[in-house]
């Protein structure tokens with residue numbers, strides 16, 4: 001990345017799909033794990049296009065997709081997902097710009113707090129988020145898969 005290249009952040013367009021899937025497969029090893037069908041990048045994109053697609057952003061450098069971030073706002077809290085930057089251009093501030101962009105979009109919607117989750121295996125990323133003002137909440141994060149991805153209940 002040189003000083004005469006320009007980074008822009010814009011809304012995701014369906015034509016960006018292949019580039020975004022390739023980026024996610026590089027940035028998120030989970031997307032390469034065939035034993036985890038719930039981690040399907042095409043399904044993630046389709047779901048986001050059906051729900052608040054205006055909060056799905058890509059970073060473009062020299063007409064190439066080099067970053068993504070998704071936001072969501074449910075009327076109570078905002079959430080950030082799928083923050084990723086191409087390995088070739090990391091540590092140039094693109095991740096920081098993407099976070100600022102989704103924060104601005106959620107602020108405009110009146111969102112009072114933005115949450116995110118970091119896999120415990122990626123604990124080193126906490127420093128990245130803390131530098132941007134994020135703090136660990138004293139909570140235990142619980143989740144349950146629904147519909148076709150529901151897990152069988154344990155035998156009682």
Ligand SMILES: CC(C)(COP(=O)(O)OP(=O)(O)OC[C@H]1O[C@@H](n2cnc3c(N)ncnc32)[C@H](O)[C@@H]1OP(=O)(O)O)[C@@H](O)C(=O)NCCC(=O)NCCS
Pocket residue numbers: 027028082083084085086089090091092093094095096097117118119122124125127128131
């Ligand atoms: C996390 C990620 C988006 C950061 O993107 P980036 O463009 O490299 O981030 P920035 O250049 O804005 O980093 C700003 C600062 O955060 C810190 N930082 C960045 N990546 C870091 C990492 N992996 N570990 C610790 N600190 C990090 C550094 O202090 C950096 O400043 P410096 O380069 O001057 O030292 C990128 O590493 C990535 O795509 N990782 C894989 C996907 C992922 O895990 N996403 C997060 C899911 S919760």
